[in-house]
Amino acid sequence: MRIGAAGLCHSDLSVINGNRPRPTPMVLGHEAAGEVVQVGSSIRDLKPGDRVVMTFQPSCGQCLPCAEGRAALCIPGAEANGKGVLMSGDIRLHDHGHEVYHHCGVSGFAEYAVISRHSMVKVDADDIPFSHLALFGCAVQTGVGAVLNTCRVQPGQSVAIVGLGGVGLAALLGAVAAGATEIVAVDLSDDKLAHARDLGATRTYNAAEPGVIDRIRAETGGGVDHAVELAGAVPAFELAYKITRRGGQTVTAGLASPTSEFRIPAVNIVADERTVKGSYMGSCVPKRDIPRFINLFRAGKLPVDKLLTGTLTLDQINEGFDRLDRGEAIRQVITF
Structure with missing residues (x-):
C-alpha cells in the first residue's frame, strides 16, 4: 500500500x-x-x-x-x-x-x-x-458507530457526548445524522464546546463547572436517553452514567488506562433498569459501515x-x- x-x-x-x-x-x-x-x-x-x-x-x-x-x-x-x-x-x-x-x-x-x-x-x-x-x-467508525450501531439512537431521542476529541465530535455528527433532537456536549475545553455547537449540539456544558451533573439532569428532564463517553477517563464515564435517565443507556468507547476501574451502585442497575455497554470500533462491520458512512458524507449528512x-x-x-x-x-x- x-x-x-x-x-x-x-x-x-x-x-x-x-x-x-x-x-x-x-x-x-x-x-x-x-x-x-x-x-x-x-x-x-x-x-x-x-x-x-x-x-x-x-x-x-x-x-x-x-x-x-x-x-x-x-x-x-x-x-x-x-x-x-x-x-x-x-x-x-x-x-x-x-x-x-x-x-x-x-x-x-x-x-x-x-x-x-x-x-x-x-x-x-x-x-x-x-x-x-x-x-x-477510526474516528468515524468508532464515534459514529457508537451512536448508530451500539446505542441505536432513534429519531427524537436525546444523546449526550462526553469528551469532544476527534472521535467524540464524530459521535456528535452521528447523533445529528440519527435525528436526535436533544444533543448534549460535555468537555473541559470551551473551544471544543463552541465547535460542538457549530456541529449541531443543542446544549453544551463545561465538565469543570460546579453542579454540572445536576444542571444537565434538570435541563434534560431527568437525564438523556443515551450518554456516550469518549474521553477515555473514569471521571468522564462516571459523569456520563450520572446524566443518563432511568431506563437509559450509558456507552463507553473511550480507552481508559488498563488499571482504571469504574464502580456503580448495583441497585441502580435493577431499580432504574439501566444499561451500561462498551463499544469497540463502534460495533462496526467495516465492509458494511465504511461505505455507508462515506455515502452519508457525500450526501452532506456526515x-x-x-x-x-x-x-x-x-x-x-x-x-x-x-x-x-x-x-x-x-x-x-x-x-x-
Missing part, C-alpha cells in the same frame, strides 16, 4: 505514553487510507490503483464473533493486534535486519505499508481526498471534514502529538 493520509489519534498516544502496552519497536498509525501498489498472488478482489480505507481491527470472517456480525470482536484479529503482527502471524517490517512490529495491522505513519487483506475496505472514492478518507478508518484541525507532513509528527496531548487539536492528519 501507498499511504495517502494517516490520522493522529489518542490510541496512538496511549501506546506512546504506556497506557496501552504494546511490543516495541513498533511503527504506529492505525487510522489511514491509501492506494494499492501491489497484491499477493492469492488476492483476487484488489488491483493496483484501488483506493482502500484501513481498519484498525482486522476481521477473519470465520470466528464466532465474525459469524455473529460482530467483526469488531474478531478473536484472531485481536490476538494479532496484541502481538503486533499481521493476521497471518507474520511481521513485514524490518530495520537493518531487526523486526519492527505492526500497529493494529496498519502502521500508517510511513509512505508505504504491507497490510493484510483482512485490514482494509475497498472504496469507490476517487473524488474524496485521502485526508478525509483516513478519518473513516460532514467529517469539519473534524480536521489541519494536515501535517511526516516530519511534523512529534509536534502534532504534543498538540494532541495538550488538547489543542481535534484531528490532525499526515498527508504524503
Whole structure:
C-alpha cells in the first residue's frame, strides 16, 4: 500500500505514553487510507490503483464473533493486534535486519505499508481526498458507530457526548445524522464546546463547572436517553452514567488506562433498569459501515471534514502529538 493520509489519534498516544502496552519497536498509525501498489498472488478482489480505507481491527470472517456480525470482536484479529503482527502471524517490517512490529495491522505513519487483506475496505472514492478518507478508518467508525450501531439512537431521542476529541465530535455528527433532537456536549475545553455547537449540539456544558451533573439532569428532564463517553477517563464515564435517565443507556468507547476501574451502585442497575455497554470500533462491520458512512458524507449528512484541525507532513509528527496531548487539536492528519 501507498499511504495517502494517516490520522493522529489518542490510541496512538496511549501506546506512546504506556497506557496501552504494546511490543516495541513498533511503527504506529492505525487510522489511514491509501492506494494499492501491489497484491499477493492469492488476492483476487484488489488491483493496483484501488483506493482502500484501513481498519484498525482486522476481521477473519470465520470466528464466532465474525459469524455473529460482530467483526469488531474478531478473536484472531485481536490476538494479532496484541502481538503486533499481521493476521497471518507474520511481521513485514524490518530495520537493518531487526523486526519492527505492526500497529493494529496498519502502521500508517510511513509512505508505504504491507497490510493484510483482512485490514482494509475497498472504496469507490476517487473524488474524496485521502485526508478525509483516513478519518473513516477510526474516528468515524468508532464515534459514529457508537451512536448508530451500539446505542441505536432513534429519531427524537436525546444523546449526550462526553469528551469532544476527534472521535467524540464524530459521535456528535452521528447523533445529528440519527435525528436526535436533544444533543448534549460535555468537555473541559470551551473551544471544543463552541465547535460542538457549530456541529449541531443543542446544549453544551463545561465538565469543570460546579453542579454540572445536576444542571444537565434538570435541563434534560431527568437525564438523556443515551450518554456516550469518549474521553477515555473514569471521571468522564462516571459523569456520563450520572446524566443518563432511568431506563437509559450509558456507552463507553473511550480507552481508559488498563488499571482504571469504574464502580456503580448495583441497585441502580435493577431499580432504574439501566444499561451500561462498551463499544469497540463502534460495533462496526467495516465492509458494511465504511461505505455507508462515506455515502452519508457525500450526501452532506456526515460532514467529517469539519473534524480536521489541519494536515501535517511526516516530519511534523512529534509536534502534532504534543498538540494532541495538550488538547489543542481535534484531528490532525499526515498527508504524503
